[in-house]
Amino acid sequence: MPGKKRLAVWKLASCDGCQLSLLDLEDELLRIAGAFEIAYFVEASSATAEGPYDLSLVEGSIATAHQAARIREIRRESRLLVPIGACATAGGIQALRNFRDFGPFATAVYPRPEQLDALETSTPVAAHVPIDFELRGCPINKRQALEVLSALLAGRTPKGGSHSVCIECKLRGTVCVMVARQLPCMGPVTHAGCGALCPAYGRGCYGCYGPMETPNTGSWSGWWQQRGMDEPDLRDVFRTFNAWAEAFREESERHGS
Amino acid sequence: MDAVSEPARGESFVLEPRALQALLDAIVAEGYQIRGPLVRDHAVCLDEVTRVEQLPVGWTDEQEGGHYRLTRRGGSALFGCGVGQDSWKRLLHRPLALLWSAERDDGGLALSEPHEEPARFAFFGVRPCDLAAINIQDGILAAGRYPDPFYRARRQGLLTVVANCTSAGGTCFCASMGTGPRAESGFDLALTELWPDTANHALLVETGSDAGTRLLAAVPRRPAGDPERREADEATRRAVEQMGRRLDTSDIHGMLMGNLEHPRWAEVARRCLACGNCTLVCPTCFCTNFEDGGDLELRHAERTRRWDSCFTLGFTRLHGGPVRRKIRSRYRQWMTHKLATWFDQFGTSGCVGCGRCITWCPVGIDLTEESAAIRASDGRSGR
Numbered sequence: 001m002p003g004k005k006r007l008a009v010w011k012l013a014s015c016d017g018c019q020l021s022l023l024d025l026e027d028e029l030l031r032i033a034g035a036f037e038i039a040y041f042v043e044a045s046s047a048t049a050e051g052p053y054d055l056s057l058v059e060g061s062i063a064t065a066h067q068a069a070r071i072r073e074i075r076r077e078s079r080l081l082v083p084i085g086a087c088a089t090a091g092g093i094q095a096l097r098n099f100r101d102f103g104p105f106a107t108a109v110y111p112r113p114e115q116l117d118a119l120e121t122s123t124p125v126a127a128h129v130p131i132d133f134e135l136r137g138c139p140i141n142k143r144q145a146l147e148v149l150s151a152l153l154a155g156r157t158p159k160g161g162s163h164s165v166c167i168e169c170k171l172r173g174t175v176c177v178m179v180a181r182q183l184p185c186m187g188p189v190t191h192a193g194c195g196a197l198c199p200a201y202g203r204g205c206y207g208c209y210g211p212m213e214t215p216n217t218g219s220w221s222g223w224w225q226q227r228g229m230d231e232p233d234l235r236d237v238f239r240t241f242n243a244w245a246e247a248f249r250e251e252s253e254r255h256g257s
Numbered sequence: 258m259d260a261v262s263e264p265a266r267g268e269s270f271v272l273e274p275r276a277l278q279a280l281l282d283a284i285v286a287e288g289y290q291i292r293g294p295l296v297r298d299h300a301v302c303l304d305e306v307t308r309v310e311q312l313p314v315g316w317t318d319e320q321e322g323g324h325y326r327l328t329r330r331g332g333s334a335l336f337g338c339g340v341g342q343d344s345w346k347r348l349l350h351r352p353l354a355l356l357w358s359a360e361r362d363d364g365g366l367a368l369s370e371p372h373e374e375p376a377r378f379a380f381f382g383v384r385p386c387d388l389a390a391i392n393i394q395d396g397i398l399a400a401g402r403y404p405d406p407f408y409r410a411r412r413q414g415l416l417t418v419v420a421n422c423t424s425a426g427g428t429c430f431c432a433s434m435g436t437g438p439r440a441e442s443g444f445d446l447a448l449t450e451l452w453p454d455t456a457n458h459a460l461l462v463e464t465g466s467d468a469g470t471r472l473l474a475a476v477p478r479r480p481a482g483d484p485e486r487r488e489a490d491e492a493t494r495r496a497v498e499q500m501g502r503r504l505d506t507s508d509i510h511g512m513l514m515g516n517l518e519h520p521r522w523a524e525v526a527r528r529c530l531a532c533g534n535c536t537l538v539c540p541t542c543f544c545t546n547f548e549d550g551g552d553l554e555l556r557h558a559e560r561t562r563r564w565d566s567c568f569t570l571g572f573t574r575l576h577g578g579p580v581r582r583k584i585r586s587r588y589r590q591w592m593t594h595k596l597a598t599w600f601d602q603f604g605t606s607g608c609v610g611c612g613r614c615i616t617w618c619p620v621g622i623d624l625t626e627e628s629a630a631i632r633a634s635d636g637r638s639g640r
């Protein structure tokens with residue numbers, strides 16, 4: 001058997017939540033360490049090894065010039081590159097700044113904004129380099145992460161589609177909160193992967209996995225508009241963790257600046 | 258109301274509402290697991306029922322396109338709610354099933370198939386449209402050269418106790434589809450609720466099989482008379498009158514298949530979310546997809562089957578990508594399969610008129626309305 005595959009986990013502009021989801025795979029961590037050489041994962045171990053890597057998981061968006069350069073290096077060093085989480089796949093909550101002038105934000109928050117070295121925008125990994133697969137979510141689902149690792153080792157396609165959250169909701173047997181309780185659930189326009197968690201707890205989906213494969217956001221908004229949702233609210237429901245994902249961005253811009 | 262003589266198949270009886278518990282007990286005593294309607298999470302769901310009080314007594318529902326609301330109306334009606342989101346499909350044709358798994362050790366590969374214990378379900382309170390849907394799925398999944406062993410194991414020992422509809426829901430159109438509101442055959446027992454909220458409240462019971470008839474032996478009952486039969490006919494007629502939707506099925510195959518380029522398909526595609534809810538709540542849709550999984554050590558592999566929908570891109574993904582890229586073509590696939598090409602494939606309509614796809618579509622898309630719109634501007638030449 002050839003040597004173990006080399007795994008690296010990187011962090012760019014992010015909150016560490018997705019890496020914590022990986023570490024939360026408590027029962028499987030030793031097995032992952034048995035199956036891979038964990039060459040770079042600073043959140044887990046300070047020992048780091050040089051590339052190349054068979055698989056790089058990247059958490060975080062590109063929000064500084066340094067990160068923009070870094071992601072190119074990571075790409076060069078990695079056979080497979082998989083962005084994980086809403087920051088890496090859509091720009092994250094920090095991409096809210098993309099809708100405004102960055103200058104006044106910096107002045108409002110930092111006493112010496114001239115010391116900042118930040119880009120005007122927060123953008124996903126795929127806006128900078130080609131990617132091989134992506135794991136959505138804010139944060140990612142640890143079971144999905146494990147599935148990607150196992151699939152890579154077996155050379156097969158990871159399970160799960162890019163269809164709506166509704167499909168998972170029905171598989172699970174949850175009563176639809178949009179129909180039975182008139183809650184604005186974003187499940188019909190949101191990418192599956194979480195297992196339809198929020199509706200199972202009696203809340204509408206917040207869209208944290210970003211747009212599904214063919215999101216009809218206009219129809220969704222039209223339905224809620226007829227039921228009294230106003231323009232600022234419609235703008236804001238699409239402007240959260242995946243605000244900069246194309247379909248959500250365009251829909252939010254239809255309802256306000 | 259006493260059991261005077263042995264009941265005979267084909268006879269009808271009258272039960273007082275409290276005698277229903279004796280019926281449930283008799284079903285359990287025969288070794289069945291009862292599944293029936295109960296209120297949970299703001300809807301009528303299908304789950305284990307052993308006591309009459311678990312039924313949605315005194316509840317009613319309001320159903321419209323994209324709208325379902327349970328309300329308490331009080332009173333004694335046992336079957337005042339129509340069908341909920343779930344159909345019996347969830348129990349017979351499960352959403353997820355392990356097909357096989359394999360273990361590898363140094364010696365080689367060991368394959369195993371899950372052993373499916375035959376279930377003994379008693380479905381209690383099956384609506385006539387849903388009985389028709391089970392019949393349709395039987396023809397697809399349990400018959401033919403390649404019957405589905407999972408479906409068969411759960412279907413074989415099934416007992417069905419129908420609850421005929423004496424009021425119809427806002428999205429129902431079984432009368433158009435010829436599946437209700439009263440079941441004529443294919444059940445073990447069929448109940449019709451008479452005069453709820455009055456002192457005469459009773460249930461007419463029709464026997465449809467030996468197994469059903471035997472169950473009545475221990476249940477206090479009296480033979481049905483003309484007043485009960487007449488009221489059951491009346492209640493059925495009232496339900497037909499009340500039906501919230503209708504579908505014109507005349508030449509529906511020709512009408513839809515002759516209008517594949519009708520502009521209405523593009524119009525409905527502007528509203529359709531391609532979320533797949535309509536197909537998953539439909540009691541006859543049977544489509545599935547397969548997924549392979551395995552562990553990190555490459556010692557264990559497995560193949561699972563899960564419900565899929567013709568609304569997902571994955572459903573038609575071949576080399577080079579999905580075939581039905583546009584929502585227009587996916588909606589058209591769904592509706593023409595349900596109402597037209599199902600006849601070519603299975604000899605019946607794929608729709609029983611239960612209305613679930615209308616109620617549980619998050620944006621209230623209604624296939625009766627879409628079909629009527631196409632018919633109203635039929636694009637076939639000479640019309």
Ligand code: SF4
Pocket residue numbers: 165166167169170174175176177178179185186187188196199204205534619
């Ligand atoms: S609750 Fe939300 S995710 Fe679930 S089926 Fe309804 S709309 Fe879809």
Ligand code: SF4
Pocket residue numbers: 535538539540541595607608609610611612613614615624
């Ligand atoms: S197509 Fe709609 S109305 Fe017809 S059986 Fe299916 S869910 Fe019921």
Ligand code: SF4
Pocket residue numbers: 536541542543544565566567568590591592594595
């Ligand atoms: S309508 Fe779609 S999901 Fe339903 S049986 Fe036909 S192809 Fe399958």
Ligand code: SF4
Pocket residue numbers: 528529530531532533534535536568617618619620621622
């Ligand atoms: S018709 Fe309704 S339920 Fe069906 S896919 Fe379209 S939006 Fe979803």
